[in-house]
Amino acid sequence: MTKNQEVKVIEIKKSIFADNDLDADNLRKDLKDKGVFLLNLMSSPGSGKTTTLIRTLNLIKDKLRVAVMEADIDSDVDAVKIKEATGIESIQLHTGGMCHLDAEMTRQGLDNVPLDSLDLVILENVGNLVCPAEFDTGSCRNAMILSVPEGHDKPLKYPLMFSVCDLVLVNKTDVMPYFDFDLAKCEEYVHMRNPKATVIPICAKTGEGVEKFAGWLLNEVSNWKKS
Amino acid sequence: MTKNQEVKVIEIKKSIFADNDLDADNLRKDLKDKGVFLLNLMSSPGSGKTTTLIRTLNLIKDKLRVAVMEADIDSDVDAVKIKEATGIESIQLHTGGMCHLDAEMTRQGLDNVPLDSLDLVILENVGNLVCPAEFDTGSCRNAMILSVPEGHDKPLKYPLMFSVCDLVLVNKTDVMPYFDFDLAKCEEYVHMRNPKATVIPICAKTGEGVEKFAGWLLNEVSNWKKS
Numbered sequence: 001m002t003k004n005q006e007v008k009v010i011e012i013k014k015s016i017f018a019d020n021d022l023d024a025d026n027l028r029k030d031l032k033d034k035g036v037f038l039l040n041l042m043s044s045p046g047s048g049k050t051t052t053l054i055r056t057l058n059l060i061k062d063k064l065r066v067a068v069m070e071a072d073i074d075s076d077v078d079a080v081k082i083k084e085a086t087g088i089e090s091i092q093l094h095t096g097g098m099c100h101l102d103a104e105m106t107r108q109g110l111d112n113v114p115l116d117s118l119d120l121v122i123l124e125n126v127g128n129l130v131c132p133a134e135f136d137t138g139s140c141r142n143a144m145i146l147s148v149p150e151g152h153d154k155p156l157k158y159p160l161m162f163s164v165c166d167l168v169l170v171n172k173t174d175v176m177p178y179f180d181f182d183l184a185k186c187e188e189y190v191h192m193r194n195p196k197a198t199v200i201p202i203c204a205k206t207g208e209g210v211e212k213f214a215g216w217l218l219n220e221v222s223n224w225k226k227s
Numbered sequence: 228m229t230k231n232q233e234v235k236v237i238e239i240k241k242s243i244f245a246d247n248d249l250d251a252d253n254l255r256k257d258l259k260d261k262g263v264f265l266l267n268l269m270s271s272p273g274s275g276k277t278t279t280l281i282r283t284l285n286l287i288k289d290k291l292r293v294a295v296m297e298a299d300i301d302s303d304v305d306a307v308k309i310k311e312a313t314g315i316e317s318i319q320l321h322t323g324g325m326c327h328l329d330a331e332m333t334r335q336g337l338d339n340v341p342l343d344s345l346d347l348v349i350l351e352n353v354g355n356l357v358c359p360a361e362f363d364t365g366s367c368r369n370a371m372i373l374s375v376p377e378g379h380d381k382p383l384k385y386p387l388m389f390s391v392c393d394l395v396l397v398n399k400t401d402v403m404p405y406f407d408f409d410l411a412k413c414e415e416y417v418h419m420r421n422p423k424a425t426v427i428p429i430c431a432k433t434g435e436g437v438e439k440f441a442g443w444l445l446n447e448v449s450n451w452k453k454s
Contacts, residue, residue: 044271045356045385046377073357075384097387099326099357127384129272130300130326130355149376149399150273157302157354158272160324172376178402 008091009076010112020135023103027110027138037120037221038106040139042161045127047147048171050078051204052213053122057086059214064119064221069093069109071101071126078124089113100131103138120221129154133161140224143167148179152186155193162193166220169213170201235318236303237339247362250330254337254365264347264448265333267366269388272354274374275398277305278431279440280349284313286441291346291448296320296336298328298353305351316340327358330365347448356381360388367451370394375408382416389420393447396440397428 031038043049050070057066068090070078079092093109095101101109106123113121123139125132144165146154149172155162162168168190170183187199198216202209258265270276277297284293295317297305306319320336322328328336333350340348350366352359371392373381376399382389389395395417397410414426425443429436 044273044354044377045381046271046374072384073386077380077383097357097361099355126357127271128326128355128357130324130353131358134324147273147376149374149402150271153304154272156304157299159300175376175402175405178405 008112009079009094010091010109011094011096020102020104023107024136024138027103027107028140031138031140032224034115035225036115036118037141037224038110038137038139039120039122039217040125040137040142041122041144042125042129042132042142042165043127043145044129044147044150047127047145047150048204049124049127049145050081052145052169052171052202052210053124054082054085055204055207055210056214056217057082057088059211060218061086061088063218065117066120066122067091067113067118068122068124069113070124071095071109073097073126095126099126099128100135101125101137102135106137106139119225120217129158129161133158133164141166141220143169145169145171146186148172148176148181151179152182152189155186155189159193162190162197165194165197167198167200167213167216170199171204173201173203173208174206235339236306236321237318237336238321238323247329247331250334251363251365254330254334255367258365258367259451261342262452263342263345264368264451265337265364265366266347266349266444267352267364267369268349268371269352269356269359269369269392270354270372271356271374271377274354274372274377275431276351276354276372277308279372279396279398279429279437280351281309281312282431282434282437283441283444284309284315286438287445288313288315290445292344293347293349294318294340294345295349295351296340297351298322298336300324300353322353326353326355327362328352328364329362333364333366347444356385356388360385360391368393368447370396372396372398373413375399375403375406378406379409379413379416382413382420386420389417389424392421392424394425394427394440394443397426398431400428400430400435401433
């Protein structure tokens, strides 16, 4: 068995006739009924989504029953990495070239995880700051990672992404001295787009700040179950 | 006059009925007739497209008559920056939320630059490694910037982008010591996608390698005019 065969790979397809907002609302209702929280995690390519997830999963896996869905255009590397590093159920969703996931595609992924025995599913969306922001996946919360090398001006340039996110993780803080990145300005720009967004600086490489993200997540899952 | 009013801003719209491949071929023919070379520059958000362009434009502006079209979802910051730093004609194309440019949208932009008195137009596409790769803009050559912090595995994860690019600039080489980036592996992965692609490491911040990119561009423009 090669590495690529160790994880389940689902080829998902977009429905042409979908009313995505309706599908997303229905999916959220179904998740509520089952008591499962779905987090949609978005970012640019290379911002550190997978490394962040591995750190976070290792902090929360004794407290919550978790599965991960890794969306990618056609590689399986992320799902394999996550399964190897955390032991957590991780499936790969192949979008067949599509640049985002919609609610129906997300549901196709969820049909392949054991929802009845889970508290939390984390969806790692396709690496892209534009299209994933336009399609409600049916998630309970949206989070995104902005990495320091990308620059603090990104909320000005990708307004929709920042306006739909409840949480912005600012990753790779260890390289802040080598980049012209102003954290205060970044927070100001994020809050221009979404005054309620939480901003947490982290360094997935060293683990700094990740426990704060884990705490945010545990809290959100708990509130969702009670709501 | 505020800064944002100093550059021309064009609101471009996508044609629903377009046959994009045909439009792109027609646009390339029209550019050939006029002796104008169009470079389509793509990358992730925050990879350093604008900084690279400013460095490059200052190296070539005495040798070629150049204009720049900056595509962005709705900000004008890049066109203003380029005009201020190089004095070169720079217009902003607003895509109205669209994640890429197609050939018709590119033509709408070109209608707003003085093509008859130009040798080269550089199109800075929307920051996105997925969708811009799927739409032929009508450009004579495609180039992309991969920045070191994004990781050397990106050609594995965004195969189409790397297969359509004639040139891959590997930017931010100054931070190579702080990231786990293997340049040889990166080149190997790029050539898996496109064996003919040229790879040039650069550091737009310090200027290192940028003259090599300028040389590539001057050569391509000269060959295009002769072809």
